[in-house]
Amino acid sequence: MSNRTSLPVPWLRLGRIERYVLVQQGRSLAIALGVIAALIMLIDFVEISRGVGSDVDLPAARILGLMLLKSPQVVIQLLPFVFLFGTLAAFVGLNRRSELIAMRAAGISAWRFVLPAAGAAFMVGVLTVTALGPAASAADGLFQRERARLSGAAGGLDAPQAVWIREGDDTRQMIIRAEQQDRASARLLDVSFFIYSNDAAGSRTFSERIDAASASLSAGRWRLVDAVGAQIGQRAVRYATLDLPSSLAEDEAFERFARPQSTSFWALPAQIGRVENAGFSTTAYRLRLQQLLATPLMFAAMSMLAAAFSLRLMRLGDLARMSVAAVLLGFGFFFVNQAASAFGSAEVIPAWLAAWLPPLLTALAAFTLLFYTEDG
Known part of the structure; x- marks a missing residue:
């Protein structure tokens, strides 16, 4: 005699329903990514035109190339919102077409299509940290060097700003x-x-x-x-x-002062070692490393949170109110993430806690809502 539970055991096996939900989620994520990326590129294009373009007479194609180097780094930083809005749109669409209602009426647990969606977001997070993020960091570094070269070619030095370096043995x-x-x-x-x-x-x-x-x-x-x-x-x-x-490598006098956000995941451990050996604080770099390690969990948690709010629509029937609540909660966790980063940078709390606290809170909120939805 078998006992049915709300959390199915073979959730790792993707059936036809799970694949269908993942396809719908992928389409909504692509649309959300396209909209956010387009807005960021438009803002960057205007910013580069007014910044670098005011120092040097650059054609539109050159400004477009600089924009393509700068924008990916910003897009990656906003990917949690892509998963929030994209997953929310996908599940709301399934709800509006009564497909989720039919799935639930057939006795299918919500975990069967929520967990695969979260797992896909987690895998995208791993890919982002290990491949897409380093590529975006390299492009951003190339943009910074190209902007400095163009500004130098215009006959101007960097704005006066004291530079401090420490090295030795x-x-x-x-x-x-x-x-x-x-x-x-x-x-x-x-x-x-x-x-x-x-x-x-x-x-x-x-x-x-x-x-x-x-x-x-x-x-x-x-x-x-x-x-x-x-x-x-x-x-x-x-x-x-x-x-x-x-003991410094060539050009390290400049590269060592690069923002931690512009340092790739694979270069961070070596960068931390160099900064530590030079006697400087490595808090910002350690915080950035922990944030990158927590990125897959953040993507999965945002996806689960959006799905959890969408599932409750079947019982509450208030689409607009719950959608706005999900978006506001997502922004709330974003501000929590910014506050935690500020506390971590100031060494008020440990770097690992500042990095892992926001995604853990988001995941706990999503699990709580899902359990409440499933078990009442």
């Missing part, structure tokens, strides 16, 4: 401060090197300061031009050029 540490950076020629301008020596006990002692008109990183060394160095108790010495050994 167990015996020596260097703190580098530059008043300005010229990305076009990969140089730090009006730069000061503060050199410290470490003893066996780990104590750090200031040993020398070197000021230079410019510094460039190449072949494992800093090349200083028009430099003046002074050690404690000694007179200043002027150098036309001076080389200092460096």
